[in-house]
Amino acid sequence: MWYTGVLAFTLLVFGSLTYALLSRYLTWETDYSLMSKGDEVLRSIRVVSRPLRPQAIVLPDVNAFSSPYTFLQVVDVGGEIVARSRNLADQFLPVDGETLTRALEGKTFFETKQVGNQWLRLYNLPLYLGDQPVGLLQVGRLMHPGLAILARLRQILLLLGLLVLVLAASLGHLLARAALNPISRMTRLAAEIGEGRDLARRLPHHGPMDEVGRLAATFNGMLARLQNAYQRLEEAYASQRRFVADVSHELRTPLTTIRGNVELLQHMVESGSPIQPDALADIAGEAERMSRLLNNLLTLARADAGFTLERKPLNIGRLLAEVARRAPFLGRASFSLAGLGELEGCLVLGNEDFLKQLFLILLDNAFKYTPPEGAVTLEAALQDREVEIKVRDTGMGIPPEELSRIFERFYRGEASRRSGGTGLGLAIARWIVEQHGGAIRVSSSPGEGSIFTVQLPRLQR
């Protein structure tokens, strides 16, 4: 509509200007010659009073002023033709009441009149006796043939303009619809996606990469990111739910044991029978398991809350030596140390407590899942940019299908369910390694043993 409006306005201005300028140009020449002729004749006309008739107009010979193209005519107050130039023959210039009235009011003006199939341009001048208008001098000329065409031109311009407008409006409407169609289709689809929450859907667009194409691509990109975020959110929510379920389950088991033992002790006290030290040991053991579990949970909760470790440059060789001193207390398998000498003077940007916890988790697992006749080794090796520490055991190993899951929270291997554990150790270990910008890997063959490899970036001097 705006487009049609602007076009209509342009056409109107263009048409009127063309018409006005052309007609101005065509009449100007005629009008100018009529004016000078009229003034010339007027100067030679005298109006005098006569006793019988109120006034008479004394005319010069009008023919003296006429030319083949210029006609002259004098009309008196009554509308009677008093004189005419000869070239008019038996014709006369048209004069109606309105022309006369205007002239008698003292107005000088131009007129365009049709006589037969000819167009006449008339210049009307009032005649005065004193200051009393007494007649009218008409100077006429056939109009420029172009002026007749001009009248046609006006009709043509009007008709054509209307036609062009109607055409432009309907074509514009079609084009605008065609251009906006993909957008309204997209709007519909976007609304459907929004209502249905089916973020896997995409806006189809097979056209060129124009504005609409880019809009579709941007929208689809946004949908993909939204889908991704939504998926991650759902995963996080699911793991949260699993976590809560696991925690309550893990806490219930020791609590049940404790409660059962307390009841047993109460019964013993009431019945006066001697208290069994096993019950007390059970309670102490379970309480310790619970506090270990809670500590681990606290660490993971902190990790989830975005807690970052405070790190300082530390001597990794010394730290490993300290951890190794505690190793023999972790289990009965034989323990050996290798490559520590290589780490002389090597620094790592790390958190001492958490790094110790990391290696203790790995060593604890190694001893836990290795029979007393097996062996556990802690090996260190220096690399270009990293320190590589391996905890190797000759224990039961991990079946391949479990390997990808052992770093998950609360995940416990099928064969290890019997041993005391919470399934949180490796999850914590992985978090600590990540906090240090390192990597942790595992390789294992069931029945032969496992190797956990930790890589930590060296502090470059």
Ligand code: ADP
């Ligand atoms: P937890 O040891 O308390 O069960 P972890 O998170 O430390 O929990 O370990 C997860 C699982 O990975 C264990 O249940 C066990 O199945 C397996 N695993 C870890 N270390 C070893 C190892 N050295 N040898 C065999 N299996 C292991």
